[in-house]
Amino acid sequence: MENDKKSVDFFLGAVGPGGFRGYFEQLGAEPGIQLYxxxxxxxxxxxxxxxxxAQKAGDPVERIHCSSDPDSLDGVILPRPFAAVLDATAPHTLDPAYPGAAEEVxxxxxxxxxxxxxxxxxxxIALFRRCKCLQGRAARYISSAAELLADSRRTAAGAADMEKARAYANRLALRYLPRRGGEGRESIRLLSAVTPQGHKVFRDTIPALADTLVVFHDEYGACSSLLMETLRRLGLERGYHVVTCPCPLSEGKIxxxxxxxxxxxxxxxxxxxxMEFPDQKNIHCTRFEAKDRLRCRKKRLRFNRRAAADLLAQASAMQCEAKASHDELEAFYGAAVDFSAVDAAAAALNAKLGL
Structure with missing residues (x-):
């Protein structure tokens, strides 16, 4: 998938344990943004x-990809003017909360x-229903995988010194997050998702947004989750813009x-x-664990990881089938569209955006 120095790539929604979970409404709540x-x-x-x-914009933009087809866009976010153009159809149906003032259809x-x-x-109708059914099956596979991964996380948490991890996060904040004036703000984005292409991670976004990389190596996510939540809170308290990337497989985990x-x-x-990047700072979360307490649970943890991988592979397979049905839908609609009229609507939108 193409990337360039002007753009970064994220998802803003993905199929998760409870079905599709989107963060489009949170985007609309970001101060000063105008939605189209x-x-x-x-x-x-x-x-x-x-x-x-995205190609016409003179400033760096964020490209929001569709987790059901990562080669397709669900949105584009422009910094100047601060605006987002979004696909407002299912499964991320959006309607204006403040018509004209904050959103335009x-x-x-x-x-x-x-x-x-x-x-x-x-x-x-049959194809729409088939897509929905297959995505529902994908969500059930993901839900089962998420339960196994949550079990591993709880197991690891029971063998970890969480107070030691919290104190370490506070020391990291002293080093990397100097206090500054102003009020912090948060943006929610997804760096990864389970897709028809497997577990997709937009790795090129990382060096596009950051030069200093602090990497927590944590197979089970117990300690890293606490570290991330502490650093998120401190970053906001100290007045920074924090882009938070939740785990698509676990509610509340960063x-x-x-x-x-x-x-x-x-x-x-x-x-x-x-995560493997030049000059990254590596922090191994095993430093917070009592290894002897995890050793007797290695078989269980290994089973959970392997079973979760199989379940997520099945979820991707279901999404592939859903995409095939969606491609058939696109053929029906594409044959019924006047694309010259679409181009005219696009030109009118470009004019509003100053492109």
Whole structure:
């Protein structure tokens, strides 16, 4: 997937243990942002429109990818003007909370030949239902994997000195997060997700946002989760913009943090997303563990990891099947769209964005 020095790549939603979990509403709550919500059908030019906006923008942008098809965009975030253009259709359906003031709807429904779509009504409905069913199966596989990984995390936590880990996080903050004036703010992004391409991690985003990398090596996530939560809190208290990257497989667990003003990142490395970059500072979380207390549970932890890997592979397989059905939907809609009208709507949006 292409990347360049002007752009960073994230997800803003993914299929997780409870189904699709998105952070689009949190994006809309970021101070001063203007949202442009695109409404249309699959294969009607939304992703192409957003990709062209990213290419036209003179400033660095964030490209928000679709976890069901990482080669497709769900959004693009521009720093000047501070605005986001988003795919506002299912599964991340968005409607304006403050119409006109904070959001504008960009409807492309007028570009579709509804007579042609109605002629294929039965096939279209069946494909939408099949996609939803397959994504539901993927979520169940992910939920089962998440339970196993949570069991491993609880097991590791029982063998860890959490007070020692918390004290270490405070020392890291003294070193890397000098106090400053102003109020901190938080952005929520996903650096990884379970996708039809497997467990996808946007590694190129890391050096695009940070020069200083502090990497916590933690296979089970018990200590790194505490370290991340402490550093997140302290970063906000000390007035920084903190980009928080939650774990897509565990509610409330943080995998990574970026502090763009400091060109600093705190990262978690494990077998799911190993982190290997030049000059990174490595912190092995085994320093907080009582190794003898984990040794007797190694077979259980190894089983959990292997079984979770198999379950996540099945989840990706279900997403591949869902994508194949979605591709069929795109063929129906693409054949019923007037793309010259889409281009005209895109030109009008570009004008509003000053592109």
């Amino acid at each position: 919500l695109i409404k249309s059908g699959p294969g009607c030019g939304k992703s192409t429109m957003m990709r062209r906006i 960009v409807s492309l429904y007028h570009t579709m030949d509804t007579k042609r779509l109605k002629a294929n009504r039965a096939e279209i 995998d990574h943090l970026f502090l763009p003003e400091l060109r600093l990142a705190f990262l978690t490395s494990n077998s799911w997303h190993p």
